[in-house]
Amino acid sequence: MAGAGIQYPDHFITRLQAVWGRGFLSPGGPEEVKRIVDGLDLAGKSLLDIGFGTGGPAAVLASLGAQVTGTDIEPQLLPHAEATRQASDHRDQITLILTDPGPLPFEDASFDVIFSKDSLIHVPDKAAMYGEILRVLRPGGVFAASDWLMGEGAEAARVMAEFNARGYLDFRMATASQTADILRECGFEAVTTLDRNAWYADLAAREVKKVEEELYDDLVREVGTEIMQDWLQIRRHLAEAARLGSLCPTHLRAVKPA
Structure with a gap:
């Protein structure tokens, strides 16, 4: 379901893990994962x-x-994820599978829980993806995720359009109300959203400072000056979008009817 093309080249993985910790390409680390499935x-x-x-x-x-089956569409991520799996005390509970963009390659009603952390932003057709998630969930199963959503209103859309024009990633933005409506239209019930903008706006400002003051020289040696200068500018714009309430990391929860 995600768009084709490499979204996370190795130099981008290096930068993101430097900021967010090894094994993580989005903010919050283990604590945020646990909040999503709280x-x-x-x-x-x-x-x-x-x-x-x-x-x-x-x-x-x-x-x-959990007995975890992980999927992704970008082959260059697999060695990194496999190294994380091997370092885990629970490696035997994790299976990693590369898939193609498109329908999920699983039978109906295959999983008790479906999770995603900040990756669905790349999916152009949200309804098709949520329909696939509903299909492969067992009756009574839970969808628990976080996604990068957009604040409500024309100003939020304008700010995020400007940010998206400068970014490396192909972001396909929706608002929380749009997302909740699509989930219900697909057949989910007990749909809830939790806006994490206030948390992330503070964190994003501190992350920019960390990159500027602690990580910049080391990352320049890793990925080069041009890449770092461009990326730092993008991170400043991202932090500003979060401060303005236009970029809203949001927890999603929904249930497949029993």
């Missing part, structure tokens, strides 16, 4: 992780007792 009993549950990235979330979910 209140769910994962012990012995079959869980699909859509967009395994460099493997950190899958390792956390396995530590909570």
